[in-house]
Amino acid sequence: MAVWTLGLNHNTAPLDLRGRFAFALDQIAPALQGLRHSHTRHPEAAILSTCNRTEVYCASEAPQVDHTLDWLARAGDVPADALRQHTYVLEDGLAARHAFRVASGLDSMVLGEPQILGQMKSAVRAAEDAGALGQTLNQLFQRSFAVAKQVRSSTEIGAHSISMAAAAVRLAGQLFEDLGKIRVLFVGAGEMIELAATHFAAKNPRSISIANRTLERGEHLAGRFGAEVMRLADLPERLHEFDAVVSCTASQLPIIGLGAVERAVKKRRHRPIFMVDLAVPRDIEPEVKGLEDVFLYTVDDLASVVEAGQANRQAAVAQAEAIIDAGVQSFMHWVDQRNPAHGVVPVIQELNAQAEQWRADAVAQAQRRMARGESPEAVIEALARALTHKMLHGAMAELNGASAETRAQVAESVRKLFLRA
Numbered sequence: 001m002a003v004w005t006l007g008l009n010h011n012t013a014p015l016d017l018r019g020r021f022a023f024a025l026d027q028i029a030p031a032l033q034g035l036r037h038s039h040t041r042h043p044e045a046a047i048l049s050t051c052n053r054t055e056v057y058c059a060s061e062a063p064q065v066d067h068t069l070d071w072l073a074r075a076g077d078v079p080a081d082a083l084r085q086h087t088y089v090l091e092d093g094l095a096a097r098h099a100f101r102v103a104s105g106l107d108s109m110v111l112g113e114p115q116i117l118g119q120m121k122s123a124v125r126a127a128e129d130a131g132a133l134g135q136t137l138n139q140l141f142q143r144s145f146a147v148a149k150q151v152r153s154s155t156e157i158g159a160h161s162i163s164m165a166a167a168a169v170r171l172a173g174q175l176f177e178d179l180g181k182i183r184v185l186f187v188g189a190g191e192m193i194e195l196a197a198t199h200f201a202a203k204n205p206r207s208i209s210i211a212n213r214t215l216e217r218g219e220h221l222a223g224r225f226g227a228e229v230m231r232l233a234d235l236p237e238r239l240h241e242f243d244a245v246v247s248c249t250a251s252q253l254p255i256i257g258l259g260a261v262e263r264a265v266k267k268r269r270h271r272p273i274f275m276v277d278l279a280v281p282r283d284i285e286p287e288v289k290g291l292e293d294v295f296l297y298t299v300d301d302l303a304s305v306v307e308a309g310q311a312n313r314q315a316a317v318a319q320a321e322a323i324i325d326a327g328v329q330s331f332m333h334w335v336d337q338r339n340p341a342h343g344v345v346p347v348i349q350e351l352n353a354q355a356e357q358w359r360a361d362a363v364a365q366a367q368r369r370m371a372r373g374e375s376p377e378a379v380i381e382a383l384a385r386a387l388t389h390k391m392l393h394g395a396m397a398e399l400n401g402a403s404a405e406t407r408a409q410v411a412e413s414v415r416k417l418f419l420r421a
Helices: 015-021 025-037 065-075 081-084 093-104 116-128 135-154 166-174 189-202 215-225 233-241 258-269 286-290 310-337 346-370 376-401 407-418
Strands: 002-009 044-050 053-060 090-091 183-189 207-210 228-230 243-246 272-276 294-298
Touching: 002 065, 002 093, 002 135, 025 044, 025 065, 025 116, 044 135, 053 065, 053 093, 053 135, 065 081, 090 093, 093 116, 093 135, 093 310, 116 135, 116 189, 116 272, 135 310, 166 189, 166 272, 166 294, 166 346, 183 189, 183 233, 183 294, 189 207, 189 215, 189 243, 207 215, 207 233, 215 228, 215 233, 228 233, 233 258, 258 272, 286 294, 346 376, 376 407
Parallel strands: 183 207, 183 243, 207 228, 243 272, 272 294
Antiparallel strands: 002 053, 002 090, 044 053
C-alpha cells in the first residue's frame, strides 16, 4: 500500500496563492469525491485545509502523485507546472513523518501550537463522513493523534507558545497605550475568532462587538464576552466606530473593501485603526495596507511575532522527533505487514477463519452436551480441553515430525508462539 501527501504551506507558498486552495468544511465532501474519481484507482483521501496550509493525504495500492497534483491545480484554477513550484510531495515513511510532525505542532508557524491537532481531527471526521477514509489513512491519522498526545505530555514543545490570537494582542498593545480604552470588532464567529476574542477580552477593552453573517451564532459567542452583536451587512457603515478589527470568516471573497476603510478613516479624523486578517482567502482587501493610519496584519505578517521565544523550545524538538521516529517505524511496520506480496494478510485471514471455525464447533458441541443434561462444569471443562487440543495439535505435529536438522529451529518457533506472554 502506498501513502503520499501533496501540500503547500506558509513556507512554500504566498498567502494569496494559499487562498486559492482553501477549502471550507462544507466543501470537503464534494472535493474529496472529485479527487478520488480523478484518479485511475480511487484512493483513500483526506484534505487538511487551514490558514497556513492545504494538504492532500492519499493511500492506494500504487502512488498516483501526478493525478493528485493535476486535481489540486484544477481545484485552484492554477497551471499544474506553476503549482508544482510551491508544493511538496512526500511518500510512505516521509508522508507519515510529516503527518506526525503536523499533528504535534512541529511544522506550524507557531512551534508547538495546539490548534492544528483539532483542525486535523476535523479533517479526518470530514473524510470519514464522506466515505473517503479507509483503513490505511485511518491508521495514519489515529497514530498521528497518539504521537501528538505523547509529544505534548512528554516534552516542553508547547511551553510558552504564542498563538496567532496572542500575537494580535501583542501587536495591538504596541499601537495603543491602553487596550482597556479601545473598541474591538470581531468579524466571524469561528474557532479562531473565539480564541482571539478570549485573548482581547482578558485586556478588558472598552467594548467588544461581533459581526457575523448569522446572528444566532454571533449571539452565542457574544454571550461569553458580554459583547454586542451586529449584522455583517451593517459593517461598512459602522466600521469607523472601532479601533481594532480582527476578521476570520470562510468567505471566498474579501468582505472589507478599500472604500469602506477609506470612509472609516475619514470619519475617525485619521485616528489609527488596527486590523488583523486571519482568513485564507483574505477577508480584507490587500490594498488597505497602503492607507495611512491603518495598520493591517495578515497571518504571514504575524510570523515574526510568533517566532519570538521559539529558541527556548528548540531543546524539546529533538525529544519530540525521537517520539515521532518511533511512531513512523511502527506505522511503516504495520503497512509492510499488510503488503500482499509478503503473504502475511492471507495467513492472518486463514488463522482468523480457522479459529472462528474451532470456536463455532466447540460452542455447538457444548450446547448439545448441555441439552443432554450434563453439568455446566463438565461442559466448560470439555470445551476448554477441546479448544486447547486443537490449538496445540499443529505445533505438536511439527515438533514430532521435525528432522534432526530442523528440530531446534521448530522448537524455538513454538516457544515464541506459545510460551512467551
